[in-house]
Amino acid sequence: MDDDAINTMSFEQAMKALEDVVTRLERGDVPLDESIALYEQGAKLKKRCETKLKEAEEKVAAITLDGDGTPKGTTPVEGL
Structure with a gap:
């Protein structure tokens, strides 16, 4: 699997x-050679998962709620 x-x-x-x-x-x-390649691929996949989670967390954190818990808008998050 390529990058x-x-x-x-x-x-x-x-x-x-x-x-x-x-x-x-x-x-x-x-x-062994295939294990090394799999390990490298796993590291890249782990990084991708972390990136996607961080993006989701930033989007959720950007939502502001009013007094009754209703979303009233979003606040731009740097880099998105």
Whole structure:
């Protein structure tokens, strides 16, 4: 899987791919060279998941609520 494919994944896609990598590594039947490549891919997938979570957290934090809990607008978040 190349970097462009990883960088366009949704959070759910990246998490599933990361789970698949971890499962393969945990089985222990993968040759060393392939294990290294899987580990590198897993690190990229982990970073993608973290990025998507951070984006979601920033969007949620930007929502302001009025007294009864109704969203009354959003506040722009730097970088979005």
